[in-house]
Amino acid sequence: MRTLIKNGTVVTASDQYRGDVLLEDEKIAVIGTTLELHADRIIDASGKYVLPGGIDVHTHLDMPFGGTTSVDDFESGTRAAAFGGTTSIVDFAIQYRGQTLHHALETWAKKAEGKAVIDYGFHMIITQLDDQVEGEMDALVRQGVTSFKLFMAYPGVFMLDDASIFKALLRTGKNGGTICMHAENGGVIDVLVQRALAAGQTAPRYHALTRPSRAEAEATHRAIALAEIADVPIYIVHLSSAEALQMVTEARDRGLPACAETCPQYLFLSYDNYEEPGFAGAKYVMSPPLRAKANQDQLWRGLAFDDLQVISTDHCPFCMKEQKELGTNDFSKIPNGAPGIETRMSLVYDGGVAAGRISLNRFVELTSTSPAKMFGLFPRKGTIAPGSDADIVVFDPTRTITLAAKTLHMNVDYNPYEGREVTGATHTVLSRGRLVIENGKFVGRAGAGSFLKRSPRS
Numbered sequence: 365m366r367t368l369i370k371n372g373t374v375v376t377a378s379d380q381y382r383g384d385v386l387l388e389d390e391k392i393a394v395i396g397t398t399l400e401l402h403a404d405r406i407i408d409a410s411g412k413y414v415l416p417g418g419i420d421v422h423t424h425l426d427m428p429f430g431g432t433t434s435v436d437d438f439e440s441g442t443r444a445a446a447f448g449g450t451t452s453i454v455d456f457a458i459q460y461r462g463q464t465l466h467h468a469l470e471t472w473a474k475k476a477e478g479k480a481v482i483d484y485g486f487h488m489i490i491t492q493l494d495d496q497v498e499g500e501m502d503a504l505v506r507q508g509v510t511s512f513k514l515f516m517a518y519p520g521v522f523m524l525d526d527a528s529i530f531k532a533l534l535r536t537g538k539n540g541g542t543i544c545m546h547a548e549n550g551g552v553i554d555v556l557v558q559r560a561l562a563a564g565q566t567a568p569r570y571h572a573l574t575r576p577s578r579a580e581a582e583a584t585h586r587a588i589a590l591a592e593i594a595d596v597p598i599y600i601v602h603l604s605s606a607e608a609l610q611m612v613t614e615a616r617d618r619g620l621p622a623c624a625e626t627c628p629q630y631l632f633l634s635y636d637n638y639e640e641p642g643f644a645g646a647k648y649v650m651s652p653p654l655r656a657k658a659n660q661d662q663l664w665r666g667l668a669f670d671d672l673q674v675i676s677t678d679h680c681p682f683c684m685k686e687q688k689e690l691g692t693n694d695f696s697k698i699p700n701g702a703p704g705i706e707t708r709m710s711l712v713y714d715g716g717v718a719a720g721r722i723s724l725n726r727f728v729e730l731t732s733t734s735p736a737k738m739f740g741l742f743p744r745k746g747t748i749a750p751g752s753d754a755d756i757v758v759f760d761p762t763r764t765i766t767l768a769a770k771t772l773h774m775n776v777d778y779n780p781y782e783g784r785e786v787t788g789a790t791h792t793v794l795s796r797g798r799l800v801i802e803n804g805k806f807v808g809r810a811g812a813g814s815f816l817k818r819s820p821r822s
């Protein structure tokens with residue numbers, strides 16, 4: 365099967381040029397200024413960008429959490445991802461206490477099998493570490509699950525102590541894995557939460573008021589310090605605040621391999637959303653929480669100057685009805701997380717590139733190339749080059765869409781950006797040469813996505 369994408373502007377993390385791209389079966393075969401080659405299908409990309417497919421390295425599909433389960437499974441979640449221009453995800457499998465990592469991986473592999481419409485990999489969340497689990501970490505790296513999320517928050521559920529964190533970091537120094545850290549001081553937050561509830565402070569905004577930026581900054585600093593002692597790189601997930609960013613920036617200025625991602629919610633939403641009337645603030649209950657608006661400029665600066673390397677989504681959707689409602693009288697019972705898998709590329713293009721905050725190349729780097737490099741997928745994914753997978757997004761920089769739960773494809777009854785207009789939207793999406801989205805319509809197939817065996821750090 366040969367597909368020729370003609371007349372578009374090809375954009376990678378480093379280049380931008382008028383070019384034609386020939387896809388042969390699952391791969392990019394030829395790139396040229398004007399290709400007059402036979403093809404079974406021609407896609408006219410005049411006036412549009414031809415981008416490497418987006419890579420979202422932080423999703424939670426079909427995840428039991430907070431007494432309920434995230435509402436997008438691997439079918440609805442990856443379909444929505446494709447609509448938004450994402451062609452690969454890395455989701456989080458969870459080792460619940462008492463379970464092996466292999467059991468967790470099998471459980472998540474079953475969730476994805478026959479459902480994913482785009483390619484998917486897994487990180488492994490470790491909630492209990494002993495000698496056997498350390499051995500399993502090596503085995504997982506060999507199987508292509510090369511990153512491990514650890515929590516410094518959620519005591520009694522996910523949180524690991526510093527000794528276990530340190531051991532896991534040391535292990536990745538040997539096996540080439542990467543530790544991804546949820547950096548919030550869970551012990552301190554728990555005390556603040558109990559005090560708030562005892563004082564009758566039960567509304568959604570107390571979720572944010574009991575998780576101060578300093579608790580994120582302290583944990584970020586501690587995580588980086590532990591990685592420095594272990595002499596290994598570290599990746600901070602869903603970094604939300606200027607104070608935490610400062611810890612990463614200082615470490616990088618000292619030459620440490622400390623990396624971090626942020627997410628669109630921290631760039632476009634703020635603490636003010638928790639003040640929406642009634643229980644509406646529950647829509648934004650996530651951890652870390654949304655911060656004061658002043659943080660946003662600092663995060664954009666971090667993205668522009670490479671103190672932040674990735675924009676992922678932390679897509680973890682719960683409906684308001686019956687799910688977020690679990691916390692009507694107690695903010696600590698509101699399941700943590702929000703939808704975002706479909707809206708990342710348009711939001712970041714509109715608020716980043718069109719607004720003049722980042723270049724078009726940096727947009728591609730943050731949403732595709734850098735996540736591919738960090739998580740062992742490059743150059744198979746994350747660029748447009750001969751031999752790379754034919755994961756392509758034809759992106760229309762002039763199309764304006766209004767974000768709304770009704771017209772988006774995530775399986776959730778609200779959208780955090782409801783009514784927001786964004787310019788820049790996906791037109792056509794190919795995953796390994798197969799059309800998934802054509803002129804804004806879904807033409808893909810559940811089960812067409814494959815497991816991504818990722819490479820360890822070299």
Ligand code: URP
Binds near residue numbers: 649650651
């Ligand atoms: O609130 C969030 N972020 N929910 C998903 C789980 C996590 O910590 O990433």
Ligand code: ZN
Binds near residue numbers: 651
């Ligand atoms: Zn987290």
Ligand code: ZN
Binds near residue numbers: 422423602678679
């Ligand atoms: Zn997450």
